Amino acid sequence: MKQTGENYEEISTEDLKRLSKQAEKEAAPSAGRIIWNEFKADRPALIALVIVVAFILFVVIASLFINTSKMMETNILDYFDAPFKDGFLLGADAGGRSIAQQLIVGSRNSIGIALGLTVISSTFGIAWGLISGYFGGFVDWGMQRVYDFMMMLPMTMMIIVIVTIINNYNAVTLTLIFSCFYWLGTSRLIRSRTLAESKKDYVAASITSGTNPWKIIFREVMPNISSLIIVDTTLSFAENIGVETGLSYLGFGLPAQTPSLGTLIANANDPNNITEYWWTWFPAALEIIILCLAISYIGQVARRAADSSQRKSNK
């Protein structure tokens, strides 16, 4: 098997290093570089990225300095304080609790749950879709029947029922409960792309090269649907912020003593609050709109970066 080598003159190690270096200079830019170039070429997207990252950092760090149980104590004297009164930057709610502080802690909780939910459900959905689509046949058939069964269940109702049955839950268990249901859409999307991708000859070439199926799935096929994965994950992150918020708004999300964007927006349930005490719900609503818009904008840039034909930057 050494045959090939002996027919061509030996190359020394120094030559090899030199040649490699020379080749590396000519190399195409790495994925990280491409995404960064794409952000630099698109000003609004860069701003969106800065807003989202800075906001998350601020919320996480600032919430460390807030004593949550003290913050949630009722203080009748500050009943519906308007913004800038009594040192309340964004006013206070019916319990005299600082809206600004609740917003910070609530944002951390909501974003944390959305992030956790996105990581867990996307990872699971992607793996499910890849495996189902790549292997096909009986594996696919079985996995799709599980999918169909899960689809049949009324999701929101199931979550509400589970949350009602388990009376002792916190942010982590809530995230896990959500995750059981939110991988479905991702898995279907990934499966259909994997079906198409697996038919391409580079997969056949990998099989004849002796690469094992798992490696083909996660190292060959997955990188080729990365643009889909990135876009789907960013968009589900934006969507997942709405999941917890929506349920908390309905009163089935986090327990009442744990603030979240949803519980803040729930202040709008009272018709008085909507017009007269707008500061109790408006900042949270505005925050969600801005966050979701910024995140989907980032998703679009990531898609462009992943898909070479759509790039704006010419690098």
Next chain:
Amino acid sequence: MSLIEINNLKVHYPIRSGFFNRVTDSVKAVDGISFNIEKGQTYGLVGESGSGKSTTGKSVVGLEKVTSGSILYNGVDITSEKNRKKLNYNRDVQMIFQDSLSSLNPRKRIEDIIAEPLRNFEHLSKNEEKMRVLRLLDIVGLSVDALYQYPHQFSGGQRQRIGIARAVATNPKLIVADEPVSALDLSVQAQVLNFMKKIQREFGITYLFISHDLGVVRHMCNNIAIMNKGRLVEVGSRDDIYNHPLHIYTKRLLAAIPQIDVDHREEHREKRLQIEKIYQEQSSKYYDQNGLAYPLVKVSSMHSVALPPQEAKKYSEKEVEV
């Protein structure tokens, strides 16, 4: 013993339809073909688009689930995955794919693409591996710069050569070359073909050469099988096929080879039209009521043709006399 013996190979794709997604029919991509490939030769498989050439080739490298029949490699049936694993089959049998762009993972650098079979079948050190890849690049005439580039940065001819470099990386004994040059222009075609011949001489590679172009096949192959709608219509040596074709489908394919001979252009045209006319008249005779070719009958030691039953009788009687 032949290197490859294909016996009555069938590959049928199920067609599912209806409410229960049941199998209602099948596409008979390959429908009972048999031929042998001897060591060191280039065996040509020719046919029009959709005749099942790629499916045959993919079955030989073990990419296709075979419906029935067997493919023996050195006497071992490699249609079973267990046998392929035991033999480390794909170390010895590789494929050059029809579509060079889709056969190279767009997300991988050329270095990783060419090194893939090496990493799986031969456990080399990082340096040895890089050396091998560099040599392979050198063999196929690409510069070192290619190492860290991606497939889309190359031309069609260069990509085809990258595919060849990957196919020869483990020094295989048999390479299935699926239309390796049909996407290339004439000058590059010659380059790639000559290169394939060169490595054949150097490493003693056997080729199963798939093509729809009889001109190219004449340049490359010692033995040729003509395929039509999943069946073989004529099998023989280069001389049998080019100088003594017996099946009307073969005659028609031969007439379709473009001629550069300007002086006799009119003559060629006449001849082509005449053969086309004969083909139209006799196709009901040469194909059964389903439009499929008849089974092959031996007309000489090497030459077999799918003749209609009444003519086939003549040859089988003659064989008895001999």
